[in-house]
Amino acid sequence: MAKAISPASPQEMVESDQVFERAADVFRVMSAPMRLKIISHLCDGEKNVSYLLSKIDTTQPNMSQHLTTLYQAGVLGKRREGVQIHYRIINERVAHLCRTVCMQIATDSD
Numbered sequence: 148m149a150k151a152i153s154p155a156s157p158q159e160m161v162e163s164d165q166v167f168e169r170a171a172d173v174f175r176v177m178s179a180p181m182r183l184k185i186i187s188h189l190c191d192g193e194k195n196v197s198y199l200l201s202k203i204d205t206t207q208p209n210m211s212q213h214l215t216t217l218y219q220a221g222v223l224g225k226r227r228e229g230v231q232i233h234y235r236i237i238n239e240r241v242a243h244l245c246r247t248v249c250m251q252i253a254t255d256s257d
Contacts, residue, residue: 177244181205186222187245190242195228196214197231
């Protein structure tokens with residue numbers, strides 16, 4: 148007779164290697180201040196690259212590199228309209244994590 152396998156406890160699920168790997172991937176993507184700034188500016192809706200460059204002090208090649216990283220990580224979606232590319236957040240969990248951490252740090256700094 149086969150032995151029944153008990154479901155993993157919530158603690159065991161949280162501590163699984165896969166969960167830690169995925170969490171590390173999220174933190175790697177968010178480890179650059181420039182990417183946090185980009186996410187912050189996109190929290191209230193879709194923006195084109197020109198708008199982001201007007202709000203964030205960086206070069207166009209640097210901005211493009213960070214936008215590509217966020218896009219490839221599944222944090223951002225994009226669409227083309229003529230020559231402009233518009234980016235939007237598609238992973239709300241990452242945006243929420245970004246807002247929560249940044250707000251906590253800003254609050255603790257006061």
